[in-house]
Amino acid sequence: MNLRPQKFDDIIGQDDVVERLRISVFGCKNPVASMPHVLIDGPPGLGKTTIASAIASELGVNMYTVNAANVRNIKGILPYLMTMTLNSVLFIDEIHRLPKIVEEFLYPVMEDFKMGLVIEGDPESIDIPHFTMVGATTSGGSLSQPFYDRFTIKEHLSFYTSNVLAKLARSNCDSMNIDISDEDLLNIAHRSKGTPRILNARLQWYKSYTSFYPEEKSLEKIFGMQGIDKNGFDENDKKYLDILQKNRGNPLGLKAMSSLTGIAMETIENSIEPYMIRKGYVRRTQRGRVLGKGNGV
Ligand code: ADP
Secondary structure (H helix, E strand, O other): OOOOOOOHHHOOOOHHHHHHHHHHHHHHHOOEOOOOOEEEEOOOOOOHHHHHHHHHHHHOOOEEEEEHHHOOOHHHHHHHHHHOOOOOEEEEEOHHHOOHHHHHHHHHHHHHOEEEEEEOOEEEEEEOOOOEEEEEEOOHHHOOHHHHHOOOEEEEOOOOOHHHHHHHHHHHHHHHOOOOOHHHHHHHHHOOOOOHHHHHHHHHHHHHHHHHOOOOOOHHHHHHOOOOOOOOOOHHHHHHHHHHHHOOOOOEOHHHHHHHHOOOHHHHHHHHHHHHHHOOOEEEEOOEEEEOOOOOO
């Protein structure tokens, strides 16, 4: 089942971002021109890929997708650049993972649509059609400044409120054939850490659980079985908060957090902390992480 909205009108939330992109897309259709390069930054699961594909679909062009983690060198990006057609979209996910040499190779590509290659020992400049690069990153700050500057449009996605997530959930319940009250839906939204991808996973679990146990309606019980509490925190989140609690007054660095919790540093930085920080559970100070005032567990 495809829960990914195809058009701007189907995207729920991120209203300001969508509105700005809608205006930019309109500008590129009248008269037709390629859209300036776009960088979308934000924690995982908030809709970066969804918005990128909506841009392509609104422009009425093809979107080609590559994950930067799979691009080790210039050769790795060439086949994608050679495939570009006029005004099409190249979506580069996790763009902060591109090796520096590829970033540098992309500067003239992004600016002048020229690839500088050495062919049989001779440097050549090859023209490619004007296209739009859409980069997605969970870590906007780690792009080098010249690369970052080449994205004319920069958008940041923020966590969704529970009310917006509940609205999104209602529309997904219709496609997933889930029969549920508004109150329970809001409750599930509260357990989704402001993130549509997590919300969809919660709904999927709710659907499976209630078809297995048709009489069971207690959300405590349904999500308790997965170790998810009323704030939406799972075992990893709880382990993370627990370590901070035990080390009150002793700020912890990322490495220390990772070895004490057994959770990968990248997971801590990209998946656990952004929401905790946003909600005030955790503060990142110069000396390390400390518990914040929002800590309600
Ligand atoms: P990201 O690329 O930021 O990791 P995705 O775009 O892959 O996130 O979104 C994760 C899931 O959440 C997708 O299945 C998508 O359908 C859903 N989703 C994300 N944002 C929205 C939104 N604003 N409205 C509806 N569904 C959304």
